[in-house]
Amino acid sequence: MSFMPLFPQWIFEQGPAFLIVLPLLMGAIIAILPNRSMAWWFTFFVTLICTYTAFGLFQHIYFDSFLLYTMGGWAPPHGISLIVDGLSAPILLLISVMAMLTVIYALPASISEIEPKKRGPFYAAFLICFAGLMGMVITGDAFNVFVFLEVSSISTYALVAMGAARDRRSLAAAYNYLIMGSIGATFFVIGLGFLFMETGTLNMAEMSAILSDLDGGTRVSKVGYGFIVVGLGLKIAMFPLHTWLPRAYAYAPTKITIFLASTATKAAIYLLLRFTFTVFDPSFDYISIMLKYLIVGAAVVGMVFASFQAIFQSDVRRVLAYSSVAQVGYILLGIGIATSSGLAAGYLHLLNHAIIKGCLFISVGAFWYRFGITRVDDFSGLFKTMPLTMGAFTLGGLSLIGVPFTAGFVSKVKLILAAAEQEMWWAVLVIVFSSVLAIVYIGRIIMAAYFGSPPKINGSTFTKNEAPFMMLFPMWALGLMSIAIGLNAFGIGDTFVSASEIAASVLLGGRG
């Protein structure tokens, strides 16, 4: 289905810049807005318009061709260009949809999480973080990536620290995230420096052309690539570099956890793909070695180790956070296999995981909103008190495990097939084993919710206490989305699959 006629021509011409400029400027306006209740409406409409624009761009990629936008009319390689292609467009759409759903969720959640005085700055920081993520994904200039990376990261640190009103541990978590994130970004910029030394340009397309002329370049670009992988690895929470993630996810305000879990690491993975496959080339020997041993190794160890850690956590948000580290492993495994089917599977899992994790974290957030606690034991009997919330959690949980007819199943099967194609049977085993571990840690929560009895407080049991509609809507939207992908309802599943195949062809096919 093509919705192209729904979009004015202006969107296709100026949309790429619009996606960054609108949230950035509105963030600045919200920061000085005297009326705080307006802030939510402004934020909501900005995310809505961005979703519309991103959808238009996605349609353009899907049915037409890729878009190149020149900032200020300066043609690349001298000017800064913005690129919307098969690789970036789905992630742009993903980020804006997740931002919109998070904002819908945030209206009731803010009442208990953020002091009224801080709501204006909160939404301003949220929009700036959103603009940074969009910019990171859309830009075609390597140094611009660093700037937007830091724009989004710095506002994220502030947002995570806003959890202090509720849980003082968020301060230490935000500080820890700041240190690790800044080291990551600095490593990334060191890597860029080496690349600039070798190629003398910052435009990604130009860089890639020069590097392939040099046949991979000298030691300088090898070292540069190493720095870039470590720097992005910290942002992705690639296995040994993931230590900041569980704390930041567990103690941040719940809506920030939702937004971070479903977008921030995904945008960083996008950058890893962009640099590894389009700026560098997997045919360079050092890239293929890196992919084969380092990325796959980190992925496999992370999948098993983080899943085990998830089993032994007592806080549900920490369970889900460790599960995120494990799921990043699946995505990286697909990337590490580096065949067209492997990349498509990894990319598809990236999109699916964002949807699944968004659904799970919104459910947990709704539970926290009602009861203020999130330990696994507290979930006891939750199905009786919050049936709809628990229903969405179950959908997300099943999808995370990879039960048939869910989104997780589609991408995991594709991943297994891709690994089998390369005769990496041990990788297939690890995928299955890690999914079994997922049954344990998700099952533990679901068992408690369905078979436990609601706790008694002051002698009386809890009665039904459902989450407000503004929370139920995004969680069910995402939960049903994951089922729709699994069942291929309305062709959604096929759209996702072919979008991931287009992305894989962008990564491997010519430099587009």
Next chain:
Amino acid sequence: MHDPHVILKVISKFLVPFIALFAFYVQFHGDFGPGGGFQAGVILAAAVILYALIFGLDAAKKAFPPSWVRVGMSLGVLLYGGTGVLTWILGGDFLSYGVLAHDPAHGQHYGIIAVELGILCSVTNVMIAIFYAFGSRQPEVDEDNW
């Protein structure tokens, strides 16, 4: 009249306008030579911060109220972005200054001046905001017990 800081006060009172003037020199030099909004903004903020260090935070807040600071931070970004939006309205790409005047070279000139002013406004106010934010915190330890 036993102010121990009388020399500092007199000298800095003398210096502050010159620092501000230098900031504007760097600012308006920025479209053709070395200089520009970032450096000028920091220098201008340094003038206010010097004033605050010598005469106290309250005096500085009277001279440069925190409410200005908050508005100024955003205003700079809006000035920058507004230039881009203006070029959109005039039918160009984002920040393509060429459309701002009949002669593209003049358009470039105006565009850069507007953008640099935005940067000046933001950087100055952000620097002062950081200083105010840290300076206004009540110390838990008494001044004498440090």
Next chain:
Amino acid sequence: MLSLLLDQYNYAVVIILMMTGLYVVFASRNLIKKLVGLSIFQTSVFLLYITIGKVSGGQPPIVESHGSDHANSETLLFASIGEVDSVAQSSSEVLYSNPLPHVLILTAIVVGVATLAIGLSLVVRVREVYGTIEEDKIEEYDRIYYKEILERQ
């Protein structure tokens, strides 16, 4: 070996600063000292970029107006942005240093200031809430504090 080090001493300085900064970040348990380490680490990157931009014997990259006509210098500036290559070829007798890394580093410095400001404000909040900025003590206080909360439930 020594002459190589002397020729490229700025790279040595960059590496020493980089490693010092990174060591301080990981070795110290004091929140402020960690931020100091982080700043040193970032500063080393600024030096690295500036080193890259240096062209030996290069002039400051400022296009000087040769005529008294003001418009002339403007068109020259305009041309120098749009058609860098052609200008560089036509005035090849003057060797300029590469200005791009300096511009990049200006941005990176701003980013560094922002990171430092956020980091320090977090430390101020930590100090207000916990009364200490030693990481070990913060963890210890948290352990005790949340254990008590659990027991109370």
